[in-house]
Amino acid sequence: MVVVTEKEEMERRAYARVGLLGNPSDVYGGRAVSFAVAGLWATVRLRPSDQLLVQPHPRHDLVAFPSLHALVERLDGGGYYGGVRLLLAICRIFHNHCKQNGIALEDKNFTLSYDTNIPRQAGLSGSSAIVCAALSCLLDFYGVRDKIRVEVRPNLILNAEKELGIVAGLQDRVAQVYGGLVYMDFSQEHMDKLGHGVYTPLDVDLLPPLYLIYAENPSDSGKVHSSVRQRWLDGDEFIISSMKEVAQLAYDGHNALLQKNYSELARLMNKNFDLRRKMFGDDALGELNIKMVEVARSIGAASKFTGSGGAVVAMCPDGDAQAELLKTACQEAGFVVEQIEVAPSALTKEELASLSSHQ
Numbered sequence: 001m002v003v004v005t006e007k008e009e010m011e012r013r014a015y016a017r018v019g020l021l022g023n024p025s026d027v028y029g030g031r032a033v034s035f036a037v038a039g040l041w042a043t044v045r046l047r048p049s050d051q052l053l054v055q056p057h058p059r060h061d062l063v064a065f066p067s068l069h070a071l072v073e074r075l076d077g078g079g080y081y082g083g084v085r086l087l088l089a090i091c092r093i094f095h096n097h098c099k100q101n102g103i104a105l106e107d108k109n110f111t112l113s114y115d116t117n118i119p120r121q122a123g124l125s126g127s128s129a130i131v132c133a134a135l136s137c138l139l140d141f142y143g144v145r146d147k148i149r150v151e152v153r154p155n156l157i158l159n160a161e162k163e164l165g166i167v168a169g170l171q172d173r174v175a176q177v178y179g180g181l182v183y184m185d186f187s188q189e190h191m192d193k194l195g196h197g198v199y200t201p202l203d204v205d206l207l208p209p210l211y212l213i214y215a216e217n218p219s220d221s222g223k224v225h226s227s228v229r230q231r232w233l234d235g236d237e238f239i240i241s242s243m244k245e246v247a248q249l250a251y252d253g254h255n256a257l258l259q260k261n262y263s264e265l266a267r268l269m270n271k272n273f274d275l276r277r278k279m280f281g282d283d284a285l286g287e288l289n290i291k292m293v294e295v296a297r298s299i300g301a302a303s304k305f306t307g308s309g310g311a312v313v314a315m316c317p318d319g320d321a322q323a324e325l326l327k328t329a330c331q332e333a334g335f336v337v338e339q340i341e342v343a344p345s346a347l348t349k350e351e352l353a354s355l356s357s358h359q
C-alpha cells in the first residue's frame with residue numbers, strides 16, 4: 001500500500017497476514033487461503049542519501065541493554081536478529097533480480113529505516129511485512145514497479161528470507177503483496193510453468209467474523225520448520241501425505257467460503273491444526289501456543305495457528321454469543337483477543353488489471 005508519495009522521501013506499508021487454511025503446505029507446493037490484517041503493519045521509509053545506509057531499529061535491533069540479565073532475556077525470547085538483515089537481503093535480491101532480467105537501475109543511493117506494530121515472531125508474518133514494504137520502496141525509488149510483475153514479487157520476498165536460511169513458503173508474501181483475501185495454489189505444475197503460483201483474490205465479504213488470539217510469546221519460524229522440512233526432504237511418507245491433506249483443506253475451504261458454508265469452514269480449520277500438531281509435535285509447537293488453540297476450542301470455537309506459532313485465528317460457528325464466550329475465555333487465560341478486520345487489496349488498478357493476462 002502506498003502511504004506517502006513525496007518526491008524525495010517515501011514510506012510504504014505491508015500488513016500482517018493470517019493463514020486461514022492450508023498453511024504450512026505452502027512451504028511444500030500446496031495451497032493456502034490467507035488474508036492481510038488491517039491494524040497490524042510494518043512500514044519502511046526510504047530517502048535519497050549520498051551513502052547507502054540501512055538503519056537499525058532502536059527497539060528491534062538492540063545492541064545496548066540495561067543489564068546482562070536483560071540481554072539474555074531478550075535473546076532467549078526474540079533471538080539474535082532484528083530487521084536489518086531482512087532489509088539487507090531484499091536489497092541484494094532486488095539488485096540481482098534486476099541485473100538478471102536486464103532491468104536498468106539508476107546509479108543513486110538511499111537510506112532505509114523501518115518500524116512495525118506486528119507482534120514480533122508471532123506467526124503473523126512480521127518478517128515478510130518488513131521485506132515486502134522495503135521491496136515496495138525499491139520498486140518506486142528506481143521507478144521499476146511496471147517491470148517486476150505482481151505475481152513475481154512474492155518470490156523475491158521469499159528469496160530474501162531464504163537467503164538468510166529462514167525456512168518459509170510463499171503464502172505470507174502473496175497475502176502481503178496482494179492485500180485482501182487470496183486463494184493460492186503453489187502446485188509444482190504451476191511453479192514450473194509460470195515461475196509462480198496461481199493467486200486468486202476473493203471477496204473479503206465471504207469471510208465470517210474471525211478472531212485473532214495472541215500472547216507475548218516469540219517463536220522463530222525458521223527453527224520451528226527446520227526438522228519437518230528435513231523429514232520432507234528425506235521422503236518421510238507421513239509428512240508428505242499429511243502435507244497433501246493440509247493442501248486439500250485449502251482447496252475445500254475455498255469452496256466452503258464461496259458457499260458461505262461456515263460449519264464446514266470450522267471443521268477444516270480444526271483439521272488443519274490437528275494435522276500440524278501431528279507433524280510438528282507438541283515440543284516444537286510450544287505449550288502456550290497449544291493452549292491458545294485449546295482455550296478457543298473449550299467454548300466450541302474452531303481454531304488454528306495463523307502461521308508457525310504465536311498467534312491463533314478462531315471462528316465461532318454458533319455466532320455472537322459464542323464470540324462473547326471466546327473473549328472471556330481468552331482474557332481469563334491472559335491472551336489478547338480481538339476481532340479481525342481484513343486489510344483491503346494493496347494493488348493499484350493497473351496492477352489488478354495486469355494479473356489475469358499471465359495465468
Ligand SMILES: Nc1ncnc2c1ncn2[C@@H]1O[C@H](COP(=O)(O)OP(=O)(O)O)[C@@H](O)[C@H]1O
Nearest residue numbers: 060081082083120121122123125126127220221
Ligand atoms: N518485529 C520484528 N522486528 C524486527 N525483525 C523482525 C521482527 N519480526 C521478525 N523479524 C526478523 O525476521 C526473522 C524471522 O522472523 P519470523 O520467526 O519469521 O517471525 P514472524 O512470524 O513475525 O514472521 C527474525 O529472526 C528477525 O530477524
Ligand SMILES: O=C(O)[C@H]1O[C@H](OP(=O)(O)O)[C@H](O)[C@@H](O)[C@@H]1O
Nearest residue numbers: 023024123125168169221307308
Ligand atoms: O508455518 C506456517 O504456517 C508459516 O510459517 C511461516 O510464517 P511465520 O509468520 O513466520 O510463522 C512461513 O513464512 C509460512 O510460509 C508458513 O506457512
Ligand SMILES: [Mg+2]
Nearest residue numbers: 125127128221
Ligand atoms: Mg516469518
